[in-house]
Amino acid sequence: AQSVAQPEDQVNVAEGNPLTVKCTYSVSGNPYLFWYVQYPNRGLQFLLKYITGDNLVKGSYGFEAEFNKSQTSFHLKKPSALVSDSALYFCAVRVDTGRRALTFGSGTRLQVQP
Amino acid sequence: GAVVSQHPSRVICKSGTSVKIECRSLDFQATTMFWYRQFPKQSLMLMATSNEGSKATYEQGVEKDKFLINHASLTLSTLTVTSAHPEDSSFYICSAKGGRRTGTGTENIQYFGAGTRLSVL
Numbered sequence: 001a002q003s004v005a006q007p008e009d010q011v012n013v014a015e016g017n018p019l020t021v022k023c024t025y026s027v028s029g030n031p032y033l034f035w036y037v038q039y040p041n042r043g044l045q046f047l048l049k050y051i052t053g054d055n056l057v058k059g060s061y062g063f064e065a066e067f068n069k070s071q072t073s074f075h076l077k078k079p080s081a082l083v084s085d086s087a088l089y090f091c092a093v094r095v096d097t098g099r100r101a102l103t104f105g106s107g108t109r110l111q112v113q114p
Numbered sequence: 115g116a117v118v119s120q121h122p123s124r125v126i127c128k129s130g131t132s133v134k135i136e137c138r139s140l141d142f143q144a145t146t147m148f149w150y151r152q153f154p155k156q157s158l159m160l161m162a163t164s165n166e167g168s169k170a171t172y173e174q175g176v177e178k179d180k181f182l183i184n185h186a187s188l189t190l191s192t193l194t195v196t197s198a199h200p201e202d203s204s205f206y207i208c209s210a211k212g213g214r215r216t217g218t219g220t221e222n223i224q225y226f227g228a229g230t231r232l233s234v235l
Contacts, residue, residue: 036226043120043207043226044158090157101148102224104157 002027004093006105013081014113021076021108023065023091033074034092034102035065044090050074061085081112117141118210120227127198128235135193135230137208143188144210148224149181152205164191198234206230 003026013019025031032051036044048059055067065076074091088109092102117140125133137147145166150158162183164170170183180202182194191210195202209224 034223041205041229041231043118043228044209046223046225049223101160101163103160106157 002031002093002095002103004091004103004105006089006091006108008108009106010109010111012111012113015083016080019078019081019085019110019112021089021091021110023074023076023105024072025074025091025093026072027093027095029095031074032094033065033067035059035063035074035076036090036092038088038090038107047076047089081110083112083114086110086112118144118208118225118227120208120230122230123228124231124233126233126235129199130197133195133198133232135195135206135208135232137191137193137210137227139189139210139225142210144191145188146211147185147191148209148211149183149191149193150207150209152207152229154205158207161193195232198232200234203232203234206232 005024007022011021034049035047037047038044047063048057048065050057050067058064063076063078065074067074088107090107091105094102119138119140121136127133147164149161151161152158160173161176161181162170162172164183164185166185166188172178180196182196185191207226207229209226211224
């Protein structure tokens with residue numbers, strides 16, 4: 001079975017400060033890891049993914065994430081937050097074989113204050 | 115990135131009616147599409163996996179006769195909520211798994227539609 005944990009329901013950060021949204025995962029096999037962002041009443045937008053290769057992955061809108069195999073984590077980061085980054089962020093995982101559907105974390109609401 | 119179009123964006127219907135939601139991959143062929151349901155302030159729950167030309171695979175607890183899925187072509191999957199009731203009110207989101215395109219690495223990414231908010235009165 002595969003699972004994802006996002007331990008924080010909400011993260012608050014001031015504009016211009018760095019942000020981190022945490023994610024840990026559990027899979028049997030090699031993980032494919034993803035971050036998506038959701039704005040109100042909208043579908044999910046793909047931010048970035050880790051399949052293989054460099055542990056630091058760069059994605060859209062200045063976001064990046066670091067894959068840490070020993071800690072089974074894939075935290076989302078951005079050096080300088082913008083008010084427009086305020087949204088709901090989902091971490092997702094699937095394994096490289098078998099079931100292809102993503103398993104999502106519970107989501108973390110990011111609130112960036114001006 | 116790849117585009118997935120979902121229609122309609124919002125539906126309000128009376129109890130007992132059926133509602134069809136369409137999901138189209140606009141610029142790529144999607145052999146696999148997924149249907150998710152999202153309750154307020156909750157994560158996405160996978161309902162079913164749809165493969166072109168074959169029957170959908172439903173997750174445990176999802177009623178096959180209630181949520182009919184058809185994936186007739188490589189660019190279109192439909193979800194029909196039959197005899198909808200107020201408890202079916204939710205946000206339904208489809209996604210399509212990217213087809214292989216040389217050099218873009220899109221084949222491992224799921225692209226999502228904008229979602230359909232269903233309200234059953």
